[in-house]
Amino acid sequence: LFPLENCEAYDVMLRHSLVPEGQPLAIKCSLGNNLKSGDYNLTWYKVGNETAVPRDKLSRIHQQKNLIWFLPAMLEDSGDYECIIRNMTSYRKMCTRVTVFERVHGVCLNEKFAVEEVIFTLSSAKVVCPHLDYFRNRKNIQPVRWYKDCQLLEGKRFTFSNSDLIIFNVTVHDRGNYTCETTYTYHGKQYNISRDIILTVEVSPPKIPPEISYPRNNSIEVELGSQVTVDCNTTGADGFEVFWTSNGVYIDYMSRIFASPYEEEVSYDGRPVHSTKLIISEVNSEDYEQPFVCQASNAFGQVASYIILKRRVPDIQRRLTGGLLSLLILTFIALIIYKIFKIDLVLWYRNSVCAFATKEDGKMYDAYVLYTKSSGDRSFYRLETFVHRILPDVLEQQCGYNLFILGRDDLPGEAAVSIADETLKQSRRLMIILESITSSRSRPLEDTSEEQLAVYNALIRDGIKVILIEMDEIEDYTSMPESIRYVKQKHGAIQWKGDFSDKSCSANTRFWKKVCYQMPSRKKVSYSERYLWPLTSNNSAARGS
Structure with a gap:
């Protein structure tokens, strides 16, 4: 009906249409202003289908005037559709895309x-x-x-x-x-x-004057000649209406005192947040007590706030607080170090200082050694080896102490009670060596009169400090004499965990350091004096045998 010789094609993309499956859809093909009713022919097609959309109103997909209707839209309807408009002088083609999506069961929104x-x-x-x-x-x-x-x-x-x-x-x-x-x-x-x-x-910005969160008409202490930077933080101001002044003069960017360009953000209520810095490259005397004013404005008002520079005065209270805090920290650290290395520090102090300052007390022995005597089992020989070989080797030969060991240093025929009484008066410590009472041949300490006297003198009469050494781990002291239980409760015990190797017989092991810590301090002696005690002791032992 219409000639196509002089037709021009105009391709226009219409809005993308989205519709859930089973719901109606209508798409309009827009007409140009130059088209009048009756002067054009409009036809809808599905792209790729040469058959036009029917105009039957009872058809599921049909055309009414310039609208294409889907009653309802189905999944297979998805695709591109075009409407072609022809008249005597022009030819226009418009295209739209239809997407029909499936509703997900149980989901109310896609x-x-x-x-x-x-x-x-x-x-x-x-x-x-x-x-x-x-x-x-x-x-x-x-x-x-x-x-x-x-x-x-x-x-x-x-x-x-x-x-x-x-x-x-x-x-x-x-x-x-x-x-x-x-x-x-x-x-x-x-x-x-x-x-x-x-x-x-x-958020819609409220219609109120701006706010300055800093400065707040306050002052700060600065040192002469230092560089100072002060932020002016505003909310709600127009960007170009935030600036610094001094003596009513605008502070520019080309002097000793200048302002940096502002930075802009957005606050929680939608208002703009601006920040500009006042920078003093070197503080002079005339800058003190001089108000520097930050000003901000918007269409609803203007605000200003200042800051004043003051000379910095020494903060004695802060220094005292810092000094006391440092002292407390150092004291706490020193206490921890002392607790961990207490024994080593005491032994070092004795060897370095007390060795030259020890006063003579007229006593001959550093310790009176008392131990349980039994026979016939393995623990007896282990105890005898410890008392007669290990103990003298470490405490006398390596550490320079002088021990009295009953059975080694007493003379034959002497009364045991008399020896114990006289020797304890000449001793600075009472060393009691215990073994667990498991053997039938073992007997508890204090079965003999000399042992009873020794413990009595140490605890009651002379007040001698007692050193308790366990050869084995003793968990139950109920079978021990009351005096031993008292010593255990008051002074504790040192447990021997070593063997008879050279490593366990070194005075540098932890066990022997604990024993030396309980022993009295010794003055420095000459080389000949240090080796005289073990010789004397051996002679006494020879006389006893």
């Missing part, structure tokens, strides 16, 4: 196909249920229901105007996922319509 809308925190705001123009007329005015996060909206803050949602006193908590639902009736058949909306709420 974010992939949702429409995004933005409102502001005002007294009220409107949320539009989109793309309902062709489904609401005088014959089809069905109510629209609104949901947020699948919950029906109710309450005084929400009202409805036609198909739109009105929210009063909007806050940021109103953001979220919304769904509007209604129905459309065509030729006696009702279709459901739903639209998904992702609502964003942006």
Whole structure:
């Protein structure tokens, strides 16, 4: 009907249409202003299909005037559609894309196909249920229901105007996922319509004068000749209306005192946040007590705040507090070190200082050694080896102490009680060596009169310090004499955990350091004196045998 010799083609891409499966869809082909009714022919096609969309109103997909209707849209309808407009002088072709998506069961909103809308925190705001123009007329005015996060909206803050949602006193908590639902009736058949909306709420800046959070008409202490930087932080001011002044003069960027360009952010309530720095490259005397003023303004008012530089005075209280705190920390560290290395420090102090300052007390022996005597089992020989070989080797030969060991240093025929009484008066310590009472031949300490006398003199008469050494781990002291239990409770015990190897017989081991710590301090002796005691002791032992 229309000649095509002089036709020009105009390709126009229409809006992309999204619709859930089973819901109606209508797309309009826009006409140009130069087209008049009756002067054109408009036909809809699906791209790739040469057959035009039928005009039968009872067809599921049909054309009415310049609209293409899907009643309802099905998944297979997805694709590109074009409308071709012809008249006597022109030829136009417009294209649109239709996407029909499937509703996921149990999910009330499909974010992939949702429409995004933005409102502001005002007294009220409107949320539009989109793309309902062709489904609401005088014959089809069905109510629209609104949901947020699948919950029906109710309450005084929400009202409805036609198909739109009105929210009063909007806050940021109103953001979220919304769904509007209604129905459309065509030729006696009702279709459901739903639209998904992702609502964003942006904060509207309040209409108030700006605020200055710093400075706050305060002062700071600075040193002469130092560099100083002061921030002026404002909220709600116009960017170019934030600046520093001194004596009413604007501070520029080309002097000893200058201001840096402002930095801009956005606050939680939507107002702009600006910050500009006052920089004094070198403080002079005239800068003291001089107010530097930060000024800010916007369309609703102007504010100002100043800062004053003062000379820095020594903070005696802070220095005292810092000194006391440092002293407490050093004291705490020293106590920890002393607790860990207490024995080593005491022994070092004795060897370095007390060795030259020890006063003579007239006593001959550093320790009177007392131990349980038994026979016939392995523990007896172990105890005898420790008392007669290991103990003298370490304490006498390596450490320079002088010991009295009953059975080694007493003379034959002498009364044991008399020896114990006289020797204890000449001794500075009483060393008691215990073994666990497991053998039938073992007997508890204090079975003999000399042992009873020794413990009595140490605890009651002479007040001699007692050193308790366990050859084995003794868990139960109930079978021990009361005096031994008392010593254990008051002074504790040193447990021998070594063997008879050279390493265990070294005075540098922890066990022997603990024993030396309990022993009295010794003065420095000559080389000949140190080796005289073991010789004397051996002679005494020879006489005894």
